[in-house]
Amino acid sequence: MSNQTxxxxxxxxxxxxxxxxxxxxxxxxxxxxxPLYEVFCEITGINGKTSDTAAVYEAVEVDRSRVITVEFITxxxxxxxxEFTAQTRKIEVYPGEMNQVDFYVKNSTAKxxxxxxxxxxxxGTAALYVNKTECFCFNHQPLKAGEEALMPMKFYIDPQLPxxxxxxxxxxxxxxxxxxxxxxxxxxx
Amino acid sequence: xxxxxxxxxxxxHHHGAPSGIKRWLYTTNHKxxxxxYLWFAFIMFxxxxxxxxxxxxxxxxxxxxxxDPNFFNQMTTVHGLIMVFGAVMPAFTGLANWLVPMMIGAPxxxxxxxxxxxxxxxxxxxxxxxxxxxxxGGGPAFGWTFYAPLSTTYSNDTTALFVFSVHIMGISSIMxxxxxxxxxxxxRAPGMTxxxxxxxxxxxxxxxxxxxxxxxxxxxxxxxxxxxxxxxxSFFDAAGGGDPVMFQHIFWFFGHPEVYIMILPAFGIxxxxxxxxxRKKLFGYAxxxxxxxxxxxxxxxxxxxxxxxxxxxxEAELFFMFATMLISVPTGVKVFNWVATMWRGSMTFEVxxxxxxxxxxxxxxxxLSGLMxxxxxxxxxxxDTYFVVAHFHYVLVTGAIFSIMAAVYYWLPKWTGKMFxxxxxxxxxxxxxxxxxxxxxxxxFVGLAGMPRRIPDYALQFADFNKWISLGGFAFGLSQxxxxxxxxxxxxxxxxxxxxxxxxxxxxxEWEIPSPAPYHTFDTPPVVK
Numbered sequence: 001m002s003n004q005t006x007x008x009x010x011x012x013x014x015x016x017x018x019x020x021x022x023x024x025x026x027x028x029x030x031x032x033x034x035p036l037y038e039v040f041c042e043i044t045g046i047n048g049k050t051s052d053t054a055a056v057y058e059a060v061e062v063d064r065s066r067v068i069t070v071e072f073i074t075x076x077x078x079x080x081x082x083e084f085t086a087q088t089r090k091i092e093v094y095p096g097e098m099n100q101v102d103f104y105v106k107n108s109t110a111k112x113x114x115x116x117x118x119x120x121x122x123x124g125t126a127a128l129y130v131n132k133t134e135c136f137c138f139n140h141q142p143l144k145a146g147e148e149a150l151m152p153m154k155f156y157i158d159p160q161l162p163x164x165x166x167x168x169x170x171x172x173x174x175x176x177x178x179x180x181x182x183x184x185x186x187x188x189x
Numbered sequence: 190x191x192x193x194x195x196x197x198x199x200x201x202h203h204h205g206a207p208s209g210i211k212r213w214l215y216t217t218n219h220k221x222x223x224x225x226y227l228w229f230a231f232i233m234f235x236x237x238x239x240x241x242x243x244x245x246x247x248x249x250x251x252x253x254x255x256x257d258p259n260f261f262n263q264m265t266t267v268h269g270l271i272m273v274f275g276a277v278m279p280a281f282t283g284l285a286n287w288l289v290p291m292m293i294g295a296p297x298x299x300x301x302x303x304x305x306x307x308x309x310x311x312x313x314x315x316x317x318x319x320x321x322x323x324x325x326g327g328g329p330a331f332g333w334t335f336y337a338p339l340s341t342t343y344s345n346d347t348t349a350l351f352v353f354s355v356h357i358m359g360i361s362s363i364m365x366x367x368x369x370x371x372x373x374x375x376x377r378a379p380g381m382t383x384x385x386x387x388x389x390x391x392x393x394x395x396x397x398x399x400x401x402x403x404x405x406x407x408x409x410x411x412x413x414x415x416x417x418x419x420x421x422x423s424f425f426d427a428a429g430g431g432d433p434v435m436f437q438h439i440f441w442f443f444g445h446p447e448v449y450i451m452i453l454p455a456f457g458i459x460x461x462x463x464x465x466x467x468r469k470k471l472f473g474y475a476x477x478x479x480x481x482x483x484x485x486x487x488x489x490x491x492x493x494x495x496x497x498x499x500x501x502x503x504e505a506e507l508f509f510m511f512a513t514m515l516i517s518v519p520t521g522v523k524v525f526n527w528v529a530t531m532w533r534g535s536m537t538f539e540v541x542x543x544x545x546x547x548x549x550x551x552x553x554x555x556x557l558s559g560l561m562x563x564x565x566x567x568x569x570x571x572x573d574t575y576f577v578v579a580h581f582h583y584v585l586v587t588g589a590i591f592s593i594m595a596a597v598y599y600w601l602p603k604w605t606g607k608m609f610x611x612x613x614x615x616x617x618x619x620x621x622x623x624x625x626x627x628x629x630x631x632x633x634f635v636g637l638a639g640m641p642r643r644i645p646d647y648a649l650q651f652a653d654f655n656k657w658i659s660l661g662g663f664a665f666g667l668s669q670x671x672x673x674x675x676x677x678x679x680x681x682x683x684x685x686x687x688x689x690x691x692x693x694x695x696x697x698x699e700w701e702i703p704s705p706a707p708y709h710t711f712d713t714p715p716v717v718k
Contacts (some may be wrong), residue, residue: 012299012371019367023405029438030409034424035436046502047432077428118427124502175428181420 009100048124050170052138055131055156062096063159064167070157072101080176081109082143082153085106095129095159103136103172106148115143115183126168129158137172141180214309217301218285218708220604225285225308227597231676233275233315234590238666242267245662246469247645248655261645262330263468263652265320270570272579273451274358275315280593281454282365286392288600289369291699291706292387308366314357321347321354323554328460334444337425337436341417352415359404360458366470368398369393378698381715384475387697391478392457395485399570402489407443429463430699432501440493447697449488453481454594455552457580459545462599465540467534471564473526480519487516506565513563517556524553529651539692540614544595547622548588555583557591558633573643582629594621594672602691606705607684613675620668627661 041047070093072086083106093099107113117137121127132138136151143149207215216222247255256264280326286304290297298304319397322328326345328334340348373394377386386394413424413436423429425436456477464471471477493501493509501509526593527549536542558580562568596619604609636642640651649653678684690700698717702710 008375011375015374016367019370019401022362023367023401025405026402027405027409030406031413033406033439033442034407034435037432039433039439044502046505047434048500052430109366116428122500123393124500173427177428180330180429 001168011091024156045121045126045128046124048121048127048160049120050127050130052131053097054135055133057098057131060096060156061096061159064094065132066091066095066163068095068157068161068165069167071167071169071170071188072103074103074174075171076174078178080113080115080174082107082115082174084172084174085156095155095161098133098154100152103151103153104148105143105174107139107143107145108130110145112142112144114140114178115127116140116177118175118180120122120167120171120173122171125165126161126165128168129161129165131156131158133154140177143183195650198672215305219290219298219301219304219617220706220708222304222308222690223283223285223287224604225681226279226286229311230276230278230280230283230593231673233271233512235669235673236319237268237271237552238682240264240271241662242666244268244554245659248647248657250656251647251649251652253646256352256439256645259327259330260647262332264641266329266332267318267322269316270329271315272356272585273333273447274362275311275354277451277589277593278362279311281393281451282362284454284596284600285369287367287604288699289390289393290376291702291710292390292697292700293373293376293381294711294717295372295376296709296711296714298368298370299376303364304368307361307368310357311361314354314361317350317357318354321350324350324459327677332649334440335416336413336434336440337417339487341425342412342514344418346426348418349415352411352520352714353362353413356408359408359624360375362400363404366397367405369397370401373397378714378717380712381439384478385717386461388455388471388474388477388481389454389457392453392460394452395481396450399450399485399488401448403446406439407447410439410443413439433488434496437494437499441495443487445492445698446485447486448486448581451589452552455486455548458592458596458599460523461550462541462545462595463530463549465599465694465696466539466545466690467531467536469527469530469534472529473522473534476522477526480522482517487519488496488513491516494563494568497565498572502571505666510563510565514560517560520556524549524556539598540609540611540618541595541599541692543615543618544591544598546617548591548595550584550589551587551625555585555588557585571636572637573641575640575642577630577631577637578642579636582632586629587625597676599692601679602687602698603699603704603706605679605682605684606686606703607679607682608687609679609684610675613671613678617668617671617675620671622663624661625669628658628665629661631658631661 006172040100041049042051068089071090072088074082074084074086082106085104087102087104091099091101105115119129119137121132132155134152134154136153139152208422213221213225215341216225244261247261266583286298289295318328324347328347329340329344329351331339335351373386373390413422414438416422416425417424417431423431425431425433427433456659460471460477481651489511491509493505494513497506497509538546558576562571562577598609598614633649634652635658638651640647687704689703691704698715699706
């Protein structure tokens with residue numbers, strides 16, 4: 001009888017270990033979803049994020065057979081008091097052609113701020129074909145109290161852009177990252 | 190007294206229940222723990238119900254009159270959390286504790302001491318959650334789905350308590366699920382093969398696998414909310430490179446299987462009750478097993494139907510729409526099988542059967558409104574309206590909770606040895622049935638007309654319907670007090686003694702042991718032919 005109980009305990013123990021392993025595996029999977037989600041969105045471009053690294057403009061053929069309209073929208077997140085506007089609201093470009101658009105920012109408060117711009121393209125599928133060689137959104141942008149600046153953004157549209165996209169919107173949202181930027185600066189200092 | 194207990198322990202392992210509070214605190218007996226779970230779930234049902242009464246009182250008239258909007262938000266949030274994690278899930282776990290060992294011919298659950306723990310950490314979790322309501326700033330007010338950034342950037346300081354209590358609830362259900370799986374895998378009586386197991390055991394086994402697969406994902410999601418809010422990470426903060434929409438993906442990857450966790454055991458219960466009172470074998474046993482399994486598997490690939498309006502590409506919307514609609518096939522198989530079981534059966538309408546029949550009709554209504562919500566273009570109209578509220582209350586209240594009530598009425602005489610008060614039970618059934626429809630059916634109409642959910646005020650044209658909804662709500666709330674009275678009477682062992690079989694069409698191992706079920710059953714495993 002006690003032998004039987006021991007066998008049963010062993011059998012139960014083995015199964016419990018396997019089940020607990022599944023539990024820990026799934027807890028890890030929840031966190032693995034974060035990079036998986038990013039990679040998935042980067043490959044498919046479905047969340048409208050453009051690449052956050054600079055592209056190289058090299059041997060790109062300009063496709064003069066069609067014109068793409070690009071519209072620029074700027075907004076600031078809740079609690080971000082800067083002025084933020086695009087110097088050009090709308091441009092018409094050939095795929096493969098290099099373009100520059102400047103964005104104007106002004107910190108009219110009495111406080112120093114650090115900002116981070118986050119891009120979003122709509123329709124999202126166009127995001128994969130927006131190549132930026134230079135963008136203010138690649139870095140934190142600090143402005144002292146009362147300062148203003150013109151921030152450049154240079155980009156070209158990949159000529160591979162699907163034919164059905166004739167128009168897209170590129171939106172930048174400016175976030176206040178002053179608090180976290182100071183923490184980073186302190187850690188580095 | 191304590192010496193007497195120790196002596197008993199020494200002399201005879203097969204002692205009866207010890208008395209007093211220690212019996213309940215230290216118990217490792219599956220029947221005691223089942224009773225604890227069921228009472229806990231019922232108390233939480235009344236607490237969460239009281240919150241629903243606050244919500245319906247505020248919505249009785251347009252305008253703000255009883256509570257301020259922030260408290261209203263706390264009520265909708267905590268009502269949802271309590272009903273999901275405090276009422277429905279513990280009630281099913283309680284039923285599993287009572288019934289699974291008796292149905293498979295096992296003397297107890299496989300891991301009795303863990304069983305004790307998994308129950309006794311639950312009251313702690315809900316004390317923390319409820320206590321946060323009385324703290325400065327109030328409790329969680331971001332909805333039970335705690336979408337970021339509502340739960341991160343815009344939440345109050347008690348969010349840490351919310352996170353901690355959800356962690357404990359998760360640990361409790363994971364331990365419960367592991368226990369169920371180990372019990373069913375290793376402790377079946379000789380001859381109890383997989384395809385001879387009662388469907389309640391099958392559905393619970395599959396539910397337990399869903400639980401261990403998705404509760405850790407919920408734990409991960411709340412942990413990310415915690416670190417985003419308090420430790421400066423940016424999982425869901427766009428400024429730091431995160432994505433708030435990703436929260437919804439992670440949450441609903443847990444959330445959709447979760448809704449099946451709350452309905453699969455109900456399918457098992459209905460599959461036990463319908464054959465008994467139709468006096469026929471269940472039609473299509475094997476197809477029921479396969480249908481349950483396929484519902485469970487499909488539940489992992491439909492999560493984004495909760496997010497159609499987040500701006501997904503049309504290909505993804507089509508995929509999730511069709512995958513969702515596919516689930517209606519196995520669900521339809523189940524409803525068909527129940528109806529086919531009743532076909533030409535010698536049906537009688539005892540109280541458990543009444544609840545089971547109401548379940549089939551009303552759950553199907555909830556299923557059909559779910560099918561409407563699955564259609565992408567119309568979901569853009571229905572999203573976040575009272576139509577959604579009507580849908581999930583039909584599947585959860587008249588679905589899950591009606592099945593739990595059916596189960597309690599069905600097995601209560603086995604547990605107490607006495608027939609419950611049938612007059613009170615019929616009052617409870619009819620009052621609940623009428624009021625629950627007055628409560629939830631008009632929600633479809635105000636939802637289609639555009640009344641948004643989770644808002645303490647509404648446009649004047651919704652006033653008449655809301656008055657009816659609130660009256661139905663109060664009546665449904667009061668009807669549950671009849672149930673409370675009935676349960677207290679039953680626990681005091683009032684009523685006519687019943688036979689071992691209790692219901693004359695009942696089949697299964699639990700009906701072969703005497704009523705009331707002795708403290709220890711199946712010390713020697715029965716042989717199943």
